[in-house]
Structure formats: C-alpha cells, structure tokens
Amino acid sequence: MEKYDVVIGLEVHVKVRTESKMFCSCANLYGAEPNTLVCPVCMGYPGVLPVPNKEAIRKTVLAGLMTSCDISKFSKFDRKSYFSPDMPKNYQISQYDLPFCLAGNILISGKRFSDREPLPEKSIGITRIHLEEDVAKSTHFPKSSGIDFNRAGGPLMEIVSEPDMTSADEAYAYLTVLKRIMRYADISNCDMEKGELRCDVNISLKPAGRKEFGTKIELKNLNSFRSIHRAIDHEIARQAAELDAGAPLSQETRGWNDDKGSTYLMRVKETESDYRYFPEPDLTPITFSDEEIDAIRAEMPETPDAKKQRFIENFGLTPYDSEVLTNEKAVADYFEKAATKSSNPKQIANWIISELLRELANSANEISECPVPPANLAELAELINKGTISGKIAKQVFTEMFQNGGSPAAIIEAKGLLQVSDSSAIESLVDQAITENQAQVEQYRTGNQKVLQYFVGQVMKLSKGKANPQMVVAMLKEKL
Amino acid sequence: MSEQSSSFDLDSIANLARLELGETEKDSLRIDMEKIVAYVNVLSELDVEGVEPMAHAAALTNVVRNDRADASFPREAFISNAPETIDDELIKVPKVIDVGV
Numbered sequence A: 001m002e003k004y005d006v007v008i009g010l011e012v013h014v015k016v017r018t019e020s021k022m023f024c025s026c027a028n029l030y031g032a033e034p035n036t037l038v039c040p041v042c043m044g045y046p047g048v049l050p051v052p053n054k055e056a057i058r059k060t061v062l063a064g065l066m067t068s069c070d071i072s073k074f075s076k077f078d079r080k081s082y083f084s085p086d087m088p089k090n091y092q093i094s095q096y097d098l099p100f101c102l103a104g105n106i107l108i109s110g111k112r113f114s115d116r117e118p119l120p121e122k123s124i125g126i127t128r129i130h131l132e133e134d135v136a137k138s139t140h141f142p143k144s145s146g147i148d149f150n151r152a153g154g155p156l157m158e159i160v161s162e163p164d165m166t167s168a169d170e171a172y173a174y175l176t177v178l179k180r181i182m183r184y185a186d187i188s189n190c191d192m193e194k195g196e197l198r199c200d201v202n203i204s205l206k207p208a209g210r211k212e213f214g215t216k217i218e219l220k221n222l223n224s225f226r227s228i229h230r231a232i233d234h235e236i237a238r239q240a241a242e243l244d245a246g247a248p249l250s251q252e253t254r255g256w257n258d259d260k261g262s263t264y265l266m267r268v269k270e271t272e273s274d275y276r277y278f279p280e281p282d283l284t285p286i287t288f289s290d291e292e293i294d295a296i297r298a299e300m301p302e303t304p305d306a307k308k309q310r311f312i313e314n315f316g317l318t319p320y321d322s323e324v325l326t327n328e329k330a331v332a333d334y335f336e337k338a339a340t341k342s343s344n345p346k347q348i349a350n351w352i353i354s355e356l357l358r359e360l361a362n363s364a365n366e367i368s369e370c371p372v373p374p375a376n377l378a379e380l381a382e383l384i385n386k387g388t389i390s391g392k393i394a395k396q397v398f399t400e401m402f403q404n405g406g407s408p409a410a411i412i413e414a415k416g417l418l419q420v421s422d423s424s425a426i427e428s429l430v431d432q433a434i435t436e437n438q439a440q441v442e443q444y445r446t447g448n449q450k451v452l453q454y455f456v457g458q459v460m461k462l463s464k465g466k467a468n469p470q471m472v473v474a475m476l477k478e479k480l
Numbered sequence B: 001m002s003e004q005s006s007s008f009d010l011d012s013i014a015n016l017a018r019l020e021l022g023e024t025e026k027d028s029l030r031i032d033m034e035k036i037v038a039y040v041n042v043l044s045e046l047d048v049e050g051v052e053p054m055a056h057a058a059a060l061t062n063v064v065r066n067d068r069a070d071a072s073f074p075r076e077a078f079i080s081n082a083p084e085t086i087d088d089e090l091i092k093v094p095k096v097i098d099v100g101v
Ligand SMILES: [Zn+2]
Pocket: A021, A024, A025, A026, A037, A038, A039, A040, A041, A042, A043, A153
C-alpha cells in the first residue's frame, strides 16, 4: 500500500471560439499582428461600457450541458482585482459566486503511461464552469517583457474540477476527455500551442487513509498534456520526499520547467479575499428560463461517450475500436457514413483504423481533407466481399485512391486488377506451381501440411495477386 | 501600530492597491476609512431576512450583444499612449516573471 494518498484537481481555461471578443467587437482571432485587435473597451479606458457576447455565453452553457452541469437560472459577472502587466484594467471581469454552470461530471477512460493498461472508468466531478475575459500575451526578453493585447478580453471559460483525481494518468485522461467534448461541441479547438487550452494543477498529499487534505500546491506553466503528466509525477515524488523528511509544505504556486523536468517556487499563493471580488456594476445579471436552456440542449451534439456506446451497439464494434473512431468527431462521422453504406461495419472500422488513419498521419492531413470519400471506402469493402478483388489488391487500390483519387471500380478497371475466379485459369496456374516445385510436393505428400501455404504463395505470385485465394486453396488440396 | 484596532488591515489594503503610504498619511486614512466603514455598517442594522441579495442596482437583465466583429483601434494611436514600446509593436514593461490568470 502507498504511504500517501494523492489528491488532484484541475483548473482548465478554455478559449471559447467566437467571432468577436467577450465584451467588445474586436475580432477574437489568433495570429494577427501584435496590438492590432484592441479598442478602448478591451483596454479598459475610462468611461467605456462592456457588453457581453451572447454566443460566448451560449457556448459556455453548452459546455455545461455537455458535462452534465446544472445551468444557473440567474448568473452575474464580478470584478476580480489584482495587478499584472498583462491585464489592462487591473481587474478581470470574471464570475465569482453565481457562475453559469455548477456541479457536473465527466466519465474518464484512458491508459496508464507505465504499462499501457486501461484505466478503470471513473466519474470526475466538475465543480463549476464560469466565463471570464482572457489576459494579454507576454513575451519575455532579457531585460524587459513585451505585451501584445490582442488576446486580452477574449472569452475564456474556466472549468474547475473536483479534487477527484489520484494520479498523473487520471489527470491526463480527464484532459483528453474534456478536450474531446469541447471539440465535439465546437466550443473550442483546444489547441494548447495557440493557448486555447491552459491547465493549472492543484495537488496535495496526505497520509494514506487520512480524511483531511494536505497542503495544496498549485502547478502552473504547463505547456502540453505530456508535461502536465510529467509535472504531476515529479511533484508527487517531491512532496512525498518533503513529507518523509518531516518538512512542512506551504501553500504555494510552483512553475514547471520542462527542460529540467522539475518544478520551482513561483510565489506564495494569494488568499481569495485578496482578489476583493464584487459584482461588476457595468454588466447586468444574466437569466435563463427552462425553455431557453432546453433550446440550447436541443442543439447539443451527441457526446463522445454516447457515440462510442452507440457504435458498439449498432455496428458491433469492440470498445477499443469504438474509442479510436470516436476520438475525433470528424473520424466518427466518416466511419458512420461509410458504415451505413456497407454490409460489414466492422470491416469498415478495420480499414479506417489500420489504413486510413495511418495514411492520414503519414500525409499529415486532417480527415476533413481526406481524398477518399466514405462512399468509396464502402464500395472498396463491398468489392472484397463480393470476391471481385482480394484483400491484398484492395490495399493497392486504396493507396491509389488515397494518392490520386478515383473510384475503386475505375482503378480496378484501369489497372486490370480484377480477381481471377475462372477455374480453368486458376487450374493452369496451380499445375504450373506443382510442376515447378516437385521437392515441396514430396514434402506435402509425406505429411508436411504447412507446405500448402508455400504453394498458395507461389500461385498468388504467378497470378500477380489476382487469383481468388479460396479457389486456389481448394484446387491445391485437390491436386496435391 | 498601536491603533490597529480597526476592522480592516490598512497595510494589507495599501499593499493590494500598490500604494506606499507614509505614517501621517496612514493615520489620516485610517480615520477616514473607519468613518466609511462605520457609515456602511449602518446597513447591518436592517432586517434583511427573506430578502434576495441584489446583484445589480438597475432592474435590468440580459443586456447582451450579438457576436459580430468590427474594426479595432489603429495600432499607432493605441501604442502612442505607451511610455515605451518594443519595435513599435509590443508594449514594453519591466521584466515579468510570474504571469498568468
Ligand atoms: Zn476591443
């Protein structure tokens, strides 16, 4: 038994995808020239009046519904005061006691990093989701920092989890599932490199079995899911060593240094009252009726989890295959289109997982740019099932479709790849193989059944892969 | 420090507001702030049993805008308000180590 219980909660900031910023009509856009997407409102000039972006609020409520949260019928915005050069107003418009979404949960599944064994499914609570404005982006130089305010004032959700996770693996799985949900509902792309998803980790250790939590330490500056996993593992070991040595831990914020693979002290944490929250006087409260919440619920896409279950039930997929296919909504949609045109959905799943996804990865293409439409993949699979081509030839046809487009039938026609099912043609190939390999014939006849495979190979080679394999085997057995 | 009987911690409030105060300033501010707090405390005499906390002074809700982007401010005009810049593109500030929401 482990000496300490690990308690982990995550605060995830997700940039909401909208056309304009949260409280002004500057474009909410990544990659523009620095400080070109700013105006008196997002720069907090005196006398301006912010007005909330309806779509950002709708997407936040949608995020809440996708994570089984209760949607507040009455919410408001509050001012959170602190000083930072990346925050123009010296306060951030956020939500304190009445956020849009409360008390949800998501089901996590995934794999352990150490042995790739599946994690047990587990429900992780979502404490709240609130909407706030983003801060600016700082670039650090040796003697100064430079601020680009384009990002400042953009709509930003903060999704706070319950302290329900107990390992780096679970935190990683939670983030993976959360990101998938946000992408399914088109709330955000969650591209960490673009700052569309940022994650802070709260982590504490306590002696195994004890009820009271230990000292909570916050980890920041985490740039990828991988570094979050590493930082948590490192911090568990560091805190355990401190506790072993009898050193008291203090509530602090630590940064992650990805190159060194260790955390460092950033600052001793402020207490909540230091932020002096108070209701934002420039903004009115936001209310929702049951009908309005139901209207948003009606637009909710199927959750990844529901889709995974449906694929297992309707198409007979294994849980693993279903998980792979529902990881990205676009892949799931592709599968579903092809599978409904096919007599064997399981076969379509195999083709997507083993061929299509590999080709896409090799060509660095998204599935949305896939040169093989779902109908063509379904057609290819049917041609195998009808015995028009062998599985091996089908792979050749697939590669051709992927590289140069075209329908399977047209490619088979143009390249003369039609399967040979004419028994006299096969018979002559079988005879040729037997005549040319007398030594192996002897082996087979003295009882070595394995040699049959050798003959199948020879005949397939003579036919350039086009002979019908079942017919070849039957005829070989007969003649040998 | 002897008069630290106030209901607030002046030094910590000054620190949060990034104000550096001299002793005489502190004394006069403390007297003013005590008066303010006492004045606001009158409210605590009211019976608010069963009264919903108010979130806004105006009886308005749902003042929102549609998600439409429009032109921003010209950068030259915005940047001209900054004491220092980096390449006329970024606002220059003293080196920041700890950033973040
Ligand atoms: Zn603006």
